Amino acid sequence: MVDHLIAFATSHYLLVGAFVILLALLIAHEVSRGGRSVSTGELTGLVNRDEGVVIDIRPAKDFAAGHIVGALNIPQDKLMARIAELDKHKGKTLILVDAAGQHSGTHARELLKAGYNAAKLSGGIATWRADNLPVVK
Incomplete structure (x- = not known):
């Protein structure tokens, strides 16, 4: 399972990078919205x-x-x-x-x-x- 995940991440590094950036932006937005x-x-x-x-x-x-x-x-x-x-x-x-x-x-x-x-x-x-x-x- 982990081997497949690593293989996917290395094969599709742009897709994984975009996901990580979007996730970080979502977390930052939720934290700032919460007060x-x-x-x-x-x-x-x-x-x-x-x-x-x-x-x-x-x-x-x-x-x-x-x-x-x-x-x-x-x-x-x-x-x-x-x-x-x-x-x-x-x-x-x-x-x-x-x-x-x-x-x-x-x-x-x-x-x-x-x-x-x-x-x-x-x-x-x-x-x-x-x-x-x-x-x-």
């Missing part, structure tokens, strides 16, 4: 120092099933319409949390454009739970 990420430890530190506010952008039903202590629930489809609610937290880092970290980066970039300091929790609530950190129901 700044924080780990569960960084999130905990920011909140404990009163420098961060957790904004859970999952639907209310998912939020009710379990969320990070002290998190505010503003579903992602209503985030920009309810942005005025975040004005009192303008001096803090708004840490957006979704199910698996797939959508929060896009919304964090929107908040950055609106003048807020925003980041996303890397891996979302799934990573929080995987690290055995507490959730409130």
Whole structure:
């Protein structure tokens, strides 16, 4: 199997080179689109120092099933319409949390454009739970 792959790569080096370049561009685009990420430890530190506010952008039903202590629930489809609610937290880092970290980066970039300091929790609530950190129901 590996022999076939090596033979293909050496025979079609231009095709393989183009694939590698496109893959690198795709990865770079996704990283830049996602905004700044924080780990569960960084999130905990920011909140404990009163420098961060957790904004859970999952639907209310998912939020009710379990969320990070002290998190505010503003579903992602209503985030920009309810942005005025975040004005009192303008001096803090708004840490957006979704199910698996797939959508929060896009919304964090929107908040950055609106003048807020925003980041996303890397891996979302799934990573929080995987690290055995507490959730409130």
